[in-house]
Amino acid sequence: MHPFVAEFIGTLLLILFGNGVVANVVLAKTNGQNAGWIVITAGWGVAVFIGAFCSQEFSGAHINPAVTLAMWLAGELGSASAAGYVAAQFAGAMVGAALVYLFYREHFRVTDDADAKLGCFSTAPAIPNPWQAFFCEALGTFALILPIFLMTAPSLVANGQPSESDPVLGLGALGVLPVGLLVFGIGLSLGGTTGYAINPARDLGPRLMHALLPIPGKRDSNWAYAWVPVLGPFAGAALAVLAHQFMAI
Template structure:
């Protein structure tokens, strides 16, 4: 399987399980209705582990444009390859979001709250101040990328050219569990302000699907906020990569 196909499949699984747990908690008449934030945070941690496990052997399991951009900033991935990774991630995210809708379609139909329906696709701040939300997304993604780099093998930022046999991040199957726990921890500690997108594909891809699908009584897709969970994670990722590169070279 090619790295790009793996990124499509892995990101699709990430969104199926991640947005799926949100749907299970916020939509009407589900078994998990009103399960609470801890259920959502735990579900997302598991979603990251499952998606990464599916793709790790073939692509390094970025599943997130912020990771791919950070790898490019670290000199471990070419800009062209990073671009292909990002395209694959957006395709996978949109497929996963569509599956969540099809799976929970009858519950979308009986849910009256249009904001809850949108929440099954993308994030929104609880206090609508874009500057603060942007800062939170930068910090949240920084807190994701830097630990991932520290978990990865030391050659990550030592200027070695990537090879087809190198899984890029070098975490291996066992290293994926700490990444899932890391995302769980970010959700518990830093997710209360914006819903911790920390992944442009995870937010923008499903947001596009929300805009396109014939969801009963849906609201607008909140395009005025959509730039925050895209640009914030990208900046946070680059800052984390640059800091790690500086620390390693010092």
């Protein structure tokens, strides 16, 4: 499988299971309605595991532009490959979000809460404060990327030879179960302020679909906040790379 196809499929599965668990908890008349935050965080941990497990052999299982940026900054991925990864991730996230809507379409129809409908696609701060939310997203992503570097085999990070023809660099040398558990932990410990996007594609792709899809009774897509779960994770990823390089001195 081509790495870009793997990133598309992996990110699609990430969103199908991740946004799917949110829809199951917050939409009206589902069997999982009001199941709570633990179910959502556990569902997202499983979603990361599934998406990464299905793509790791072919692409290194980034399924997150922040991970791809970190690998590019660390010299583990060429520019052309990085751009292809990110494009595939955004496309996969959009298709995954559309599938969640189609799956829960009847429940979207009977749900009156427009904020809950938006929450099935994208994140929002519990207390509106964009710069505090930016800090939370950056720190949450830092807490994702640095452990990935530390848990990955040293040869992958320190001795990898980036090649446009061999871009399978990332989580391939690392079991994906620890990454799923890591995301579960981030959700439990750091997710309560912003909903822990920690992945630009996970937020922006579905937010675009919320704006485009004919969802009954929907609100605006909160574009004033949309920059936070995109730039915050990128900033956190860059800081994680710097921290890892400093630790290697």
